[in-house]
Amino acid sequence: MESTMFPTSFTSTDGLRLCCYVARPSTNPPRAHVILVHGLGDHGRSLPYRYLTDYLTTHQFAIYTYDWRGHGQSEGARMFTPAWQNVCDDLHTFVDLVQRETPDGPLFLVGLSLGGLLALHYAQQQPDGLKGVVAIAPALDASGVPPLIRWVIPVLSRLVPRAVINPGLDLAHISRDVTAVQEYTSDPLFQTHTTPRLAAEVLKAMSETGAQAARFRLPLLILHGEADTIVRPAGSAHFFAQVSMADKERLTYPGAYHNLLIEQNREQVFADMRQWLERHL
Template sequence: MRLFPDSFRTTDGLNLRCYAVQPTTGSPLACVILVHGLGDHAQSLPYQNLSACFTARNFAVFGFDLRGHGRSQGRRMYVGTFQELVQDLRLFVKLVRDFSEDSPLFLVGMSLGGLIALNCASQHPDDLSGVVAIAPATNAAGVPLAVRLLMPLLSQLAPHLSINPGLDLAGISRDVEAAKAYTNDPLFQTCTTPRLAAEVLKTIAKSEQLASSLYLPLLLLHGTADTIVPARGTAVFFQHAASSDKKRLTYPGAYHNLLLEPNREQVFTDIVRWIEDRL
């Protein structure tokens, strides 16, 4: 049996840590690539829970720590351009495709990971069967106005400076204990850099254009009480998405990280069933 590598090399020479979990019985029905959010990593609590749900339903699950995150190389929380993140994911998709051969392949991205996954699905749809975006960063209203105004300037003057972007961490989940365990993870990072923040904001501003170029099957999920990435972002994105097979699910009263919410089992089920219906 072939073993999946524990890292891969980017075009600019960084080693990014990656992971794979195979179902225990038989060949997988499909493969899923999980793309984590800002300051997170691929083996944090929400992705462990979602991975367990997928493998129990006979899916193979793959993930990697974004550059500058988790156990991957790269200056902490820094990118030169947002496109570096998209290209890293594209390389990983190719790696998984070569490993899994003809299995259907889906992207599942959370928050910043959702924005990366949507961009990758738009630019490089050939190897993919669909994309799932959970509270994707398609709206910047949850970022304090001062941060939004200052980041483009700071990105030029002090691109590597470590800053707190002022996001409402209390808005991660209504499950206080789960949110506490999540943010107490030693690999979790609350600070970012002006360059990364500016590049994300610049990409968010192009969300409608991105949506109009996305033709793959699309599932969007959002909590209506999300203060970090307000749910109206996915409402607008859904309206403009070019896909003929698109669905948007909302969860009344739910906060930002649906994978940590008290009703997370329902979220897991909704994602798995949507993918199963497209096999």
């Protein structure tokens, strides 16, 4: 069943217009509502989220997503945020918007990569009204960043916060599905650069979120490809081990790369996610 997405927008606390999208089942009321949080350089209607949206709406879930500030069709300097708190505030504003529209339905957060980090960080701080979190290859491990780079990035953030830098993403390691990767990365809204300020804020958020893992209090599902070299699985494994909640699950996929939503085994990933969501309705 093909889902239909209806673009609209909302305004951030500092006045930016951020684009958002809704996809609902074409038959029957939704069983639950899912907010998708995209990753770095991505946007809410890119190929991975279209795949997942089509699957979940077929199974009677309503989907809500938005383009981060400086991403996709949203306003803001490209790949820039003044502070991580601005990104968190944007998600909080969007969650409030969805909750006002769907006051009676279960609401889940699903985040991929940097979106997974944001979903976890947000749920630590603002768990009220959320039924659970699914974090797909969450960006929790900065061990792959050389120490010199980790030292230089905060300096550049202070001196030239909006400068364009290339983090050296290896596109071949996004997924083993070469055709999907080509379509995904040829999207004109897909971005591979970043800025020193955003990079510095992400590094701080990784550290803060990991340090507060024990305070996580919502049902949690983590999904990670075992061959992910972009975000190493060790980070999500460590976070998972520190979460004291009994209602937690972590699934890994042998041979799978970073973006499980466009991986060769994505149907299995989708099914695992759906079954977990259904168990938590």
